[in-house]
Amino acid sequence: MLAPMQPEMKLSLVNRFRALRETRFGAFVPVLLALAAIWLYFGLVLPLYDVATGVESEFRTVFLSPRNIYNLFMQSAVIAALAVGITVVLLLGDIDLSAAATAGVCAALLGVLVLSGIPGWLACLIVMAVGIVMGTVQGLLVAYVGIPSFVVTLAGLLGYQGLMQKILPTGNLNVDDPFVRGFARVLIPDLWGLALGVVCVGAFAYIVLRKQSQRRKLGLEQDSPLALWGSVVAFGAIVLAVILTLNAYRSLPLLLVLLVAITALLGWITTSTPFGRSLFAVGGNAESARRVGFKVQRIRAAAFGIVGLMAAIAGIFGASRYGSVSYTAFAGGSLLLEAIGAAVIGGTSLFGGRGSVWNAILGALVIGSLGNGLDLTGASAADKLMVSGAILLLAVAIDALSRADAGWR
Amino acid sequence: MATNFGLAGQSAPPAHLAVRGVHKSFGGVHALRGVDFEVARGEVMALVGDNGAGKSTLMKVLAGAYAADKGEFLLDGRHVSISNPNDAAALGIQIVYQDLALCENLDVAANLSLGTELVKPWRFLPRILRPLDDLQMEVKARAAIDKLEVRTLQSVRAKVGGLSGGQRQAIAIARAVGAESSVVMLDEPTAALGVAQTRQVLEVVKRLRETNHAIIYISHNMRDIFEVSDRISVLRHGVNVATWRTGDTNPDEIVVAMTRGLNDARADAA
Numbered sequence: 001m002l003a004p005m006q007p008e009m010k011l012s013l014v015n016r017f018r019a020l021r022e023t024r025f026g027a028f029v030p031v032l033l034a035l036a037a038i039w040l041y042f043g044l045v046l047p048l049y050d051v052a053t054g055v056e057s058e059f060r061t062v063f064l065s066p067r068n069i070y071n072l073f074m075q076s077a078v079i080a081a082l083a084v085g086i087t088v089v090l091l092l093g094d095i096d097l098s099a100a101a102t103a104g105v106c107a108a109l110l111g112v113l114v115l116s117g118i119p120g121w122l123a124c125l126i127v128m129a130v131g132i133v134m135g136t137v138q139g140l141l142v143a144y145v146g147i148p149s150f151v152v153t154l155a156g157l158l159g160y161q162g163l164m165q166k167i168l169p170t171g172n173l174n175v176d177d178p179f180v181r182g183f184a185r186v187l188i189p190d191l192w193g194l195a196l197g198v199v200c201v202g203a204f205a206y207i208v209l210r211k212q213s214q215r216r217k218l219g220l221e222q223d224s225p226l227a228l229w230g231s232v233v234a235f236g237a238i239v240l241a242v243i244l245t246l247n248a249y250r251s252l253p254l255l256l257v258l259l260v261a262i263t264a265l266l267g268w269i270t271t272s273t274p275f276g277r278s279l280f281a282v283g284g285n286a287e288s289a290r291r292v293g294f295k296v297q298r299i300r301a302a303a304f305g306i307v308g309l310m311a312a313i314a315g316i317f318g319a320s321r322y323g324s325v326s327y328t329a330f331a332g333g334s335l336l337l338e339a340i341g342a343a344v345i346g347g348t349s350l351f352g353g354r355g356s357v358w359n360a361i362l363g364a365l366v367i368g369s370l371g372n373g374l375d376l377t378g379a380s381a382a383d384k385l386m387v388s389g390a391i392l393l394l395a396v397a398i399d400a401l402s403r404a405d406a407g408w409r
Numbered sequence: 410m411a412t413n414f415g416l417a418g419q420s421a422p423p424a425h426l427a428v429r430g431v432h433k434s435f436g437g438v439h440a441l442r443g444v445d446f447e448v449a450r451g452e453v454m455a456l457v458g459d460n461g462a463g464k465s466t467l468m469k470v471l472a473g474a475y476a477a478d479k480g481e482f483l484l485d486g487r488h489v490s491i492s493n494p495n496d497a498a499a500l501g502i503q504i505v506y507q508d509l510a511l512c513e514n515l516d517v518a519a520n521l522s523l524g525t526e527l528v529k530p531w532r533f534l535p536r537i538l539r540p541l542d543d544l545q546m547e548v549k550a551r552a553a554i555d556k557l558e559v560r561t562l563q564s565v566r567a568k569v570g571g572l573s574g575g576q577r578q579a580i581a582i583a584r585a586v587g588a589e590s591s592v593v594m595l596d597e598p599t600a601a602l603g604v605a606q607t608r609q610v611l612e613v614v615k616r617l618r619e620t621n622h623a624i625i626y627i628s629h630n631m632r633d634i635f636e637v638s639d640r641i642s643v644l645r646h647g648v649n650v651a652t653w654r655t656g657d658t659n660p661d662e663i664v665v666a667m668t669r670g671l672n673d674a675r676a677d678a679a
Contacts, residue, residue, distance in 0.1 A: 211544075220547050221564055274526045275537040281512050281523055288510030292524030353514035 030398050031346050031362040034391070038366060039064065042373035063373055066249035073246070074184065076368030077259050078103075078318045082339035083346070083360035084263050085310025088270065088303050090343055091279045093286075093352020094142060094149035096135075096304065098156030099311045099339060104164040104330030106131045107315035110180065111173040111325040120179025128312045134160065135308020136301055143300035161331040171327040175319045183320035186254040193252035197243040201236040208232055255317060259361075262313065266306070267357045279303060283352030314339075341388065342367045345395040366391065424483070425450045425623040426471070426502070426592050431480030433466055440466040441477070442647040448592065448623040453614060455626045455634045455655070458644035459667050464627050467644070468594050471625070472504040473497035503585035504594040509577055513570030517562065518543070518550035520569055521584050553583040556620065557613045575606030579613050586617065593617060594625040599633050611637050631660040645670050 043064035050056040062068055082099050089096045106127045113123035138156050142149045165171070175181065188196065208228060215222050246252050270276035278299050281289040290296050319325050329335070346363030348355025370391060374384045424447035433441040441463045448454040458464045469475045473494040482489050484500055491497050497504075511520050527546050528539035550565040559579045562572070569577060578598050585593050595614065599607040614637050617624050628634055634641060635655060643650040643666045650666045 214544055218544055218548055220544060220551070221566065269538065272540050272543075273538050274528060274541065277515075277519065277523075277526055277541060278537070280515055280519075284512035284514035285510065287508075288512055288523070291506075291510050294524060353512070 027347050027356060027359060028362065030395075031359055031366060034345065034366050034395075035362060035369065038369045038373065042369070042376065046377060062376055066245050068372065068376070069245050070249045070253075072365070072368055072372045073242075073256055074253065074321055075372060076364045077255055078314050078321065079335065079338050079342050079367055080361045080364035081259060081262070081310055081314035081317055082335065083342035083364050084266060084357045085307040085314070086339055087343045087346070087348050087355055087357050087360045088266065088279065088306045088310075089149065090348045090350060091270065091283045091352060091355055092300060092303050093283045093350075094300070094303070095153065095340070095350070096138070096149065096156075096307045097153040097336060097340075098134075098138065098160055099153075099307055099314075100333075100336035101157050101160035101164065101331040102131055102134050102308055102311035103315035103318065103335070104325075104327065104332075105134065105160050105167065105315075106312040107319045107325040107330055108164050108167040108173065110316060110319050111175045112167060114175060114177035114180060115173070120177040120182075123177070124180065124316055127316060128309055131308040131310075131312025131315070132305045133308065135311065136305040138308075139301035139304025142304065143297035149304075157331075157336070164327060164331045168325065168327060172324060173326075174324045176323070180316065180320050181323060183255045183258065183317060184253060185320075187251035188254065188257060190247045190251050193243050193247060194240075196252070196257070197239045201232075201239055204235050205232045255320065259317070262310075263357050263361055266310075270357060275299070275302070280353055283354070285353075338367050338388075339364070341392045341395075344399065345392065347395075347399065349399055350396070363395075423449060423486075425485060427483045428471070429481040429483070431467065431470060432478045433463075433470055433475060434478055440647050441470070444480075444644065444647065445649055446471075446642060448625055450591065450623050451618055451621045452640065453618050453624045453626050453638045455628065455638035455641040456644065457628065457634065457641060457663060457667055458650075461646075462644040462667070463647040464644055465596070466647075468504065468596060468625070468627060471497065471502060471592075472594060473502075474504075498590075501589060501591040502594070503590040503592065505578075505581045505585050505596065505598065507596045507598075507600065509581040511569045511577055511581060514568065516568050517554070517565040517572075517580055518547045520580060521550040521553055521565075521587055522546045523584070549587070550583075553587045554579075557583050557586070557616050559583070559609070559613065561609065573606060574602050575609040578602070578606075578610045582610075582613055582617070586620075586622065590622070592623045592625065594627070596627050597629070598626075599628065599630060607633065631663065634663075635660060643667055 043061045046063075047056065047059055047061045051059050082103060086096055086099055109130060110123050110127045113126060114120055118126075134156075138149075138152050141147050141152045208231065212222060212228060243252055246256075270279060278289060278294045281292075281294060282296055282299055286296055315325075315330065318329060322329060342363035343355070343360045344350060344363065345366050346355070346359030346361070348359060348363075367388065370388055371384060374387060379387075427445075427447035429445050431441050431444045431446070432439070444463065444467055446454075446456070446467060456464050456467065466475065470477045470480075471491065473491045473496050476492045482491055489496075489500055491500065491502070512523065515523070527542040527549070528536060529542050531539045547565055554562055554565060557579055559576065562576055562579070569580065572580070582593065582595065582598070598610050598614070602610060611633060614624060614626065618639075626634070626638055638655050640652055640654055641658065641663060642652045643663060645667060650671050653663070
């Protein structure tokens with residue numbers, strides 16, 4: 001798996017890095033390193049510095065406390081849901097600038113619907129349908145009329161921002177529906193959460209090992225056992241560490257379970273079905289995808305429909321977590337850029353054809369951690385913006401460097 | 410030394426794919442004016458001509474990308490019609506375009522099955538959402554690559570973006586062959602390749618001949634043509650000049666036929 005294609009090629013650092021990124025789990029490495037660096041800085045280096053300079057009398061890490069980790073995950077969940085959706089269109093080489101505004105419209109509609117007495121579950125379904133329609137309409141314009149997605153969704157951004165203001169003339173609405181609030185409030189009991197984690201890790205190990213044994217049977221090349229067990233151990237360690245940390249503060253929130261489940265479903269669709277393969281094919285070479293018979297236009301429209309759905313889900317999650325819908329939290333704020341940034345920081349290429357929804361979740365954690373950490377250190381909004389910009393630039397630079405056909409060679 | 414098209418046709422193996430009297434105009438431009446062409450199984454037929462001679466037009470007519478204005482199509486002596494790419498594919502006619510049309514971000518196995526992905530039989534799901542059978546696609550890819558004896562390719566899980574030009578050409582050919590095809594058209598397959606890569610592609614073409622495919626080989630490179638082809642058909646200004654057995658002619662004669670036509674050439678010789 002790690003074997004380079006041309007063994008005679010001298011492996012420079014950049015080439016090694018490229019070879020690493022080409023492997024199945026290697027794509028996670030840069031974003032995981034970024035996350036580790038940020039956590040190390042805010043959780044360890046800053047507190048130690050404070051102790052050394054006498055600002056604090058004893059070592060205390062607020063950032064890495066279970067309480068803060070819990071908040072961090074919940075803060076990042078809305079960005080993550082949106083970033084997961086945006087990743088799907090990024091795979092095509094398109095972009096969706098209207099996702100956050102769509103989320104805003106859906107959240108506002110949700111608030112109005114539950115206020116008018118419609119049951120929460122029905123309101124959620126309606127809102128998800130509306131999100132799909134809002135996304136698909138843009139997708140149809142991109143696919144069949146042939147307008148670049150940047151322009152269509154820019155128009156969508158403006159139009160949907162206006163629509164949200166129409167729905168919420170005051171710009172703010174409280175959401176008290178117990179069903180809607182339940183997503184963020186319901187906690188999975190400690191033991192159940194742990195059991196769920198163990199089952200997930202077991203299933204992951206079973207799938208990976210079964211694939212390996214099938215490979216052996218069919219006489220196909222095998223993954224190295226080190227990579228195999230390494231991925232199982234890493235997956236298990238991350239899942240259990242997250243659950244134990246969350247349990248140490250409260251418990252595993254339903255919201256996160258749903259987010260991971262939806263991402264797993266989308267991850268499976270994008271990597272393991274003909275539809276997902278067609279997304280990558282169109283993103284890699286739209287003309288060849290057309291020649292082999294993929295219905296490129298339908299695929300485009302469907303991808304934008306998926307973003308619409310994910311935007312609606314992000315809207316529901318946001319309304320659930322904040323207990324209110326406000327213009328600035330969705331359409332008018334920085335949510336859109338954070339979500340696109342999260343997808344790109346996760347390693348999804350803006351040029352299409354490469355990326356993964358799981359990386360979007362990690363990218364959202366990077367963005368969330370930055371915001372959270374800088375908040376804790378009392379940094380100003382100006383500092384936060386500048387640091388976020390630098391991180392985004394770094395992520396895109398890594399993307400450009402790791403493309404095999406980078407132009408500078 | 411040169412023979413008329415009809416004579417070569419009689420002494421040649423029975424044609425697998427044959428076209429007679431093909432006409433094609435684009436507005437006022439009469440690109441093909443009654444072209445005859447044929448290719449047999451287990452044969453490499455080189456199609457040559459100067460720029461604008463009608464090679465590409467003829468190829469696209471055979472691939473169904475253009476519909477001919479007039480002309481007969483025969484497959485194993487049976488009349489068929491080719492009016493769109495699906496017709497051609499259904500008859501087993503595949504074309505490898507010069508730009509190859511591979512997805513560089515996908516691996517070799519995925520490219521070889523692109524558009525015809527194998528899925529597991531989960532009938533309760535629509536086909537586009539059924540799980541891909543990655544392993545069987547790898548098996549298929551391995552078999553296709555082995556059949557063409559592309560030895561330099563180590564892994565069917567390698568991304569196409571990291572492969573050499575010759576390897577990419579071989580994969581594009583393997584994809585065309587894999588689709589149950591009997592006629593494979595190659596458009597300038599060695600145009601952008603170095604010496605070693607060209608050698609690799611020519612070996613692949615020879616393998617195709619051994620597997621009893623009918624191969625139409627379009628090229629400007631005389632050395633490649635004389636190395637790989639069995640017969641050479643020359644077009645000029647949208648009409649046949651002649652068809653030669655490769656062993657009975659030489660590059661100079663072909664170049665003269667391409668640039669001046671047969672009658673002029675004879676006049677010169679006389």
